[in-house]
Amino acid sequence: MLKNALSGIKVLDLSRILAGPWCTQNLADLGADVTKVEHPDRGDDTRGWGPPYLEGEDGQKMSAYFASCNRGKRSVGADFSTAAGKDLILSLAKESDILVENYKPGTLVRYGLDYPTLAKENPRLIYISITGFGQDGPMSDKPGYDYVFQGMGGLMSYTGHSDGMAGAGPLRTGVAVVDITTGMYATAAVLAALYQRERTGEGTFIDLALLDVAVALNANQGANYLISGVNPPRSGNAHPNCAPYEVFRCADGYLILAIGNDSQFQRFCEVAGMPAWAKDARFSTNSQRIANLPALRQLLEDVFVTRSRQSWSESFDAAGVPWGPINTLDQVFAHPQVQHRRMMQHVPHPVMGSVPLVRNPMLSDEKERTLSVAAPPLLGEHDCSIAPVCD
Structure with missing residues (x-):
């Protein structure tokens, strides 16, 4: 203590x-x-x-x-x-x-x-x-x-x-x-x-x-610059080193998809009903997903809007796919985990x-x-x- x-x-x-x-x-x-x-x-x-x-x-x-x-x-x-x-x-x-x-x-x-x-x-x-x-x-x-x-x-x-x-x-x-x-x-x-x-x-x-x-505080972004010599660009809600790792619009709102490795991406593709994406040479590894992010993002945007946030979240939880909501502060302090802690x-x-x-x-x-x-x-x-x- x-x-x-x-x-x-x-x-x-x-x-x-x-x-x-x-x-x-x-x-x-x-x-x-x-x-x-x-x-x-x-x-x-x-x-x-x-x-x-x-x-x-x-x-x-x-x-x-x-x-x-x-x-x-x-x-x-x-x-x-x-x-x-x-x-x-x-x-x-x-x-x-x-x-x-x-x-x-x-x-x-x-x-x-x-x-x-x-x-x-x-x-x-x-x-x-x-x-x-x-x-x-x-x-x-x-x-x-x-x-x-x-x-x-x-x-x-x-x-x-x-x-x-x-x-x-x-x-x-x-x-x-x-x-x-x-x-x-x-x-x-x-x-x-x-x-x-x-x-x-x-x-x-x-x-x-x-x-x-x-x-x-620049952390990995600072290291990215020191090693590459390239200033990191603004990337909105996307992560500079992991993909897909950003906000997506569902049929009734938004959620955060946070894929941190290739196995998580494979599980996501199964949940999305698109297992072929995980075998596509453009997307099979994290480095390839970063290199081909615009094409991947368009595919994801098209599939996310077909289902509600609740539907996606339930499927993600069952499959162990990392995701998160975007809560307002009233939702934060009303959340059962926040209240439990x-x-x-x-x-x-x-x-x-x-x-x-x-x-x-x-x-x-x-x-x-x-x-x-x-x-x-x-x-x-x-x-x-x-x-x-x-x-």
């Missing part, structure tokens, strides 16, 4: 938006004590990123965006440009195991809140800095948001419909995937640093850049009432699927519980 794996670990969260808060929420879910320091007047930028908002009886609001990545934390209002705010952060840093921040390089140096300064007082401190471009290089002083890096890192160059098709052009993903992936890399780096500290007794500094993550839960808040949240997939043991962390906090909700804020 992992729910209390980080019990006793103190985290000072100076991050905002999504990448840093996603990391620190992971740490809170794993049992760490996380204190989120926010500007006392504005708070985290995402507090205003709505609608929708949760609304309390006293008129206070909390954006759904903020709620998605800040559960399990205490919120303290402090402005490090003031003596009192700086002193508070310094006192918290001296007692912390981990500090996560995402200010532009040099910002915290001016206030004596940088790693070299804090490490003198707390040599066991693990300090992770998340920035757009990293601590060095010709663009290190520039800010950046997820959308920028989806384009700059290459993801959008091959995401979207092919040229010549309706709606052709680059597209971003529907969620801030670079931020989230950065938060996951940050989580892994922090856990590795904790393990290293057990052996060395010393903390460390981690320089994590969104652009670096965006480049790494308890992915959506409610956590009480004294002002906001019952707050709906998504379970951390890392906490997968049946005994730890119930969220036991606190609901996302209001701005400065814990000021008076952390001295000397209320003195």
Whole structure:
């Protein structure tokens, strides 16, 4: 069980938006004590990123965006440009195991809140800095948001419909995937640093850049380019390395066909009533199917529209053919498998009432699927519980 794996670990969260808060929420879910320091007047930028908002009886609001990545934390209002705010952060840093921040390089140096300064007082401190471009290089002083890096890192160059098709052009993903992936890399780096500290007794500094993550996120597409020297084209819903692996229209809607090997394709051809396709030299191997995808796609489109989604899905399940629906979020959270795994839960808040949240997939043991962390906090909700804020 992992729910209390980080019990006793103190985290000072100076991050905002999504990448840093996603990391620190992971740490809170794993049992760490996380204190989120926010500007006392504005708070985290995402507090205003709505609608929708949760609304309390006293008129206070909390954006759904903020709620998605800040559960399990205490919120303290402090402005490090003031003596009192700086002193508070310094006192918290001296007692912390981990500090996560995402200010532009040099910002915290001016206030004596940088790693070299804090490490003198707390040599066991693990300090992770998340920035757009990293601590060095010709663009290190520039800010950046997820959308920028989806384009700059290459993801959008091959995401979207092919040229010549309706709606052709680059597209971003529907969620801030670079931020989230950065938060996951940050989580892994922090856990590795904790393990290293057990052996060395010393903390460390981690320089994590969104652009670096965006480049790494290209995964097989990046490897395709490095080996072939050819930029991957936009291919819509099709996979660049497997076929058929895309969305098809049935008589009454759409489904995803996900063929990953030749035996699966043979089973699909049997289900489709077209066993000869699996023996056709154009389609008998995955490489040949990729080379002849336009011809294969036309055959598939013609056969899919002859049956309903339900008919296809039942046949696919019986034959072991990989497929999937395209669910809206109401269908996702109503799905019996999602409900069985308890992915959506409610956590009480004294002002906001019952707050709906998504379970951390890392906490997968049946005994730890119930969220036991606190609901996302209001701005400065814990000021008076952390001295000397209320003195």
